[in-house]
Amino acid sequence: MSDIKLHRLLLAPLETNGEQTLQQQLFQRIRQAILTGKLAAGTRLPATRQLAQDLAVSRNTVIAVWAQLQAEGFLLSDRQGSRISNMAQLPQENQSHISDEITLSPRIAELRSSHRSFIQEMALRPGVPSLAHFPLAQWRRALNRVMLHQPQQLLGYGDPLGERTLREALAQHLALARGVRCTPEQIVITEGAQQALTLCVALLSSPGDIGWVEEPGYRGAKAAMRLGDMRIEPVAVDAQGLAPQPQDWQQRAPRLIYTTPTHQYPTGVIMSAPRRLALLAAARQQQTWIIEDDYDSDFRYSGEPIAAMQGMTQPTPVIYVGSFSKTLFPALRLGFMVLPPQLVAPLRPALHELLRGGNRPEQQALALFLLSGDFSRHLSKMRRLYRQRQTSLRQALQQTFGxxxxxxGGECGMHLVLSLAADQNDMRLVDRLIQSGYAPGALSGFYSGEQKQQGLVLGYGNTSTSQITAGVAQLARLLRGN
Incomplete structure (x- = not known):
């Protein structure tokens, strides 16, 4: 670079009233000139004293800039002065041969979600609890109690498997409420159920292994299997739940099976006891692991709670998975998995490498929430509320459509499925409902194969009675073409 060009580049006026300081402006100017090649490698820069005089700034400002450039490797200094280092240059923005295409993993296309909105406050969205009815005062009291007694201890990493107090409280709760047979040592606390699913795939399968999923079924399970390069095989769901045929075990025996036996998602059917026992027996024979996702069975509205499949037999080939996203609130991001006893010792070293034991105050507070009875009381209140809201949704649909x-569904959980005629496009219908402020799920988006049933997954957990009435009315208008 000629002395004239160098002079023009360095001595362009600095803004005295700009958002950046004089030092920041000069640093960014020289750094960008080096990266784009305007200041070539080997170019000598003026002495700091002379440049400071020419720019009318203090010499300390220039010295600080030179020191920063040298620390980042842009400048080399010796007795003869400072010069630009040898380095690769960034391409100019106007170079036409630079491609705009970005190479991504082929999994990205497979992981495209049929969700049309992630705004949880939108009415009729499935899977969201009533946030307005969460007992904030009791939760705040539990958090305050934890932070009052041991604040510094909880700021560091904890046990990778989770806080011992929470695992003990959870083992007690699961035994009483869900019939799960486990010790605290079998429980691993995760950041939601999705992390638990991802860990199951990572630790219990190899690329190319077969994974069975329900058809229709939960997209998150399919996503976890795709990330593990598993071969996903959908298995039909009938009135008794997951319905594998003998030829399925012979021709496409799985390494992992994902199922929601207590309340199938999204159809709401319950896996019968004979079907559960047959699945357990076949899994033991084939050395297959079953992932039982018990995502919202705490909200059952008729009869006694249905016990988890995990507790039906011992030893069990079941990894029991759950979370507090639907019983408490989604942002808590606390879930868990219960490992079979025979997996605890083999998986512990890997879990210690993969997990870091975070969210310690929240875990401790949740333990208090469970032990104090606040959790059980909250569940009881929510069962009554959700039963009322489901009744309102049924009545609104029956009054409108007959x-x-x-x-x-309807015996459990926080959603109902409205079946639509085959000539309806549920994806397009959901798009139009979202424009009106309602976000149900499209039933066809839960299918893996070509045969897809059209329908709407209507959530009522976080939807008031007035919103339910208005939402059903808007749905009727859209279906009638108004």
């Missing part, structure tokens, strides 16, 4: 409106 007493024989085709609905699936």
């Amino acid at each position: 007493a024989q409106v085709p609905l699936l």
Whole structure:
């Protein structure tokens, strides 16, 4: 670079009233000139004293800039002065041969979600609890108690498997409420159920292994299997739950099976006891692991709670998975998995490498929440609320579409499925509902194969009665073409 060009580049006026200081402006100017090649490698820069005089700034400002450039490797200094280092240059923005295409993993296309909105406050969205009814005062009291007694201790990393107090409280709760047979040593605390699913795939399968998923079924399980390069095989769900045929075990025996036996998602069917026992027996024979996702069975509205499949037999080939996203609130990001006893010792070293034991105050507070009875009381209140909201949704649908409106589910959980005619496009219908402020799920998006049933997964957990009435009315208008 000629002395004239160098002079023009360095001595362009600095803004005295700009958002950046004079030092920051000069640093960015020289750094960008080096990266784009305007200041070539080997170019000598003026002495700091002379440049400071020419720019009318203090010499300390220039010295600080030179020191920063040298620390980052842009400048080399010796007795003869400072010169630009040898380095690769960034391409100019106007170079036309630079491609705009970005190479991504082929998994990205497979992981495209049929969700149309992630705004949890939108009415009719499935899987979201009533946030307005969460007992904030009791939760705050538990957090305050934890931070009052041991604040510094909880700031560091904890046990990778989770806080001992939470695992003990959870083992007690699961035994009483869900019939799960386990010790605290079998429980691993995770950041939600999705991390638990990802860990199951990572630790219990190899690329190319077969994974069975329910058809229709939870997209998150399919996503976890795709990330593990598993071969996903959908298995149909009937009125008794997951329905594998003998030829399925012979021709496509799985390494992992994902199922929601207590309340199938999204159809709401319950896996019968004979079907559960048959699945357990076949899994033991084939050395297959079953992932039992018990995602919202705490909200059952008729009869006694249905016990988890995990507790039906011992030893069990079941990894029991759950979270507090639907029983408490999604942002808590606390879930868990219960390992079979025979997996605890083999998996512990890997879990210690993969997990870091975070969210310690929240875990301790949740333990208090469970032990104090606040959790059970909250569940009881939510069961009553969700039962009322489901009744309101059923009545609104029946009044609008007739007493024989085709609905699936309802004995448990926070959603109903409205079946639609085959000529309806549920994806397009959901898009139009979102524009009106309602975000149900599209039933066809839960299918893996070509045969897809059209329908809407209507959530009522975080939807008031007035929103339910208005939402059903808007749905009717859209279906009638108004």
